[in-house]
Amino acid sequence: MSVITRKSFYKSIIVLWGAIMLFACKNDIRKVSRITDQEVLPEMSGENLIMTYSDSARVKYRMYTPLYYKIHTEEEEYDEFPKGIHVIYYDKTGNVIGEIHSKYAKNFVKDGLWEARNQVVVKNSEGKKLETELLYWDTKKEWIYSDRYTRLTDGNNILESSDGFESDQNLEHPVFKNITDGEVQFEMDTSN
Numbered sequence: 001m002s003v004i005t006r007k008s009f010y011k012s013i014i015v016l017w018g019a020i021m022l023f024a025c026k027n028d029i030r031k032v033s034r035i036t037d038q039e040v041l042p043e044m045s046g047e048n049l050i051m052t053y054s055d056s057a058r059v060k061y062r063m064y065t066p067l068y069y070k071i072h073t074e075e076e077e078y079d080e081f082p083k084g085i086h087v088i089y090y091d092k093t094g095n096v097i098g099e100i101h102s103k104y105a106k107n108f109v110k111d112g113l114w115e116a117r118n119q120v121v122v123k124n125s126e127g128k129k130l131e132t133e134l135l136y137w138d139t140k141k142e143w144i145y146s147d148r149y150t151r152l153t154d155g156n157n158i159l160e161s162s163d164g165f166e167s168d169q170n171l172e173h174p175v176f177k178n179i180t181d182g183e184v185q186f187e188m189d190t191s192n
Contacts, residue, residue: 042069042080053139060139061089065105079107085116089169097170098124100137112140124171129153132164142169150176 046068053061067083084103091097102116114137122130122144132150137143145166152159152174159176167174 040071040073043072044068044070058092059090059094061087063087077109079109081105081107084118096125098122100135102135113138122171126171127155128171130165130167130171130174137169143167144169144171152176 047066049065049068051063051065051068052059053063064086065081065084067081069080069082071078071080082104085100085105087100088096089098089100100116100120100122102120103118105117106115107113108115116135116137118133120132120135122135130150130152132146132148134148135144135146138145143166146164148164150161150165152165152171159174159179161176161179163177165174165176
């Protein structure tokens with residue numbers, strides 16, 4: 001081959017290789033959109049935070065967390081706590097009335113609803129201790145509930161339910177569903 005023919009040959013190979021690469025690297029926009037839509041990135045994040053929630057300049061509860069994500073999409077807005085929370089809540093005079101611990105939590109901001117999962121422990125100021133694997137806390141109604149196995153310890157009394165419970169957030173009036181074990185004491189008014 002002559003020098004001119006070799007140059008033409010190499011140019012042809014380069015052009016052919018370029019055309020193959022151009023057509024081989026075609027991306028389907030719908031596939032790319034589906035992949036990027038599945039990945040929701042936090043609007044804000046933080047580590048080792050103390051967050052205070054108040055209403056009308058009154059502290060309602062204070063929350064401690066090792067990891068925080070604020071997620072805001074077109075469909076929903078929530079705060080996620082993938083390494084858990086410790087919440088202390090207060091009455092109107094600023095006294096501690098209870099605590100919640102869990103290894104995972106999510107706060108659905110618009111609904112005022114918290115979801116706590118994995119080794120959830122609730123304690124009130126009277127010493128009652130509630131344990132479950134899933135707990136919902138409606139902060140607007142000041143109501144907590146679960147549909148999972150729940151155990152309430154009150155001094156020497158233990159009450160267990162396989163189907164959960166519901167109660168005011170202070171555990172003053174818990175109602176258990178399908179009690180599986182435990183000892184319940186009733187006080188009777190004998191003054192009449």
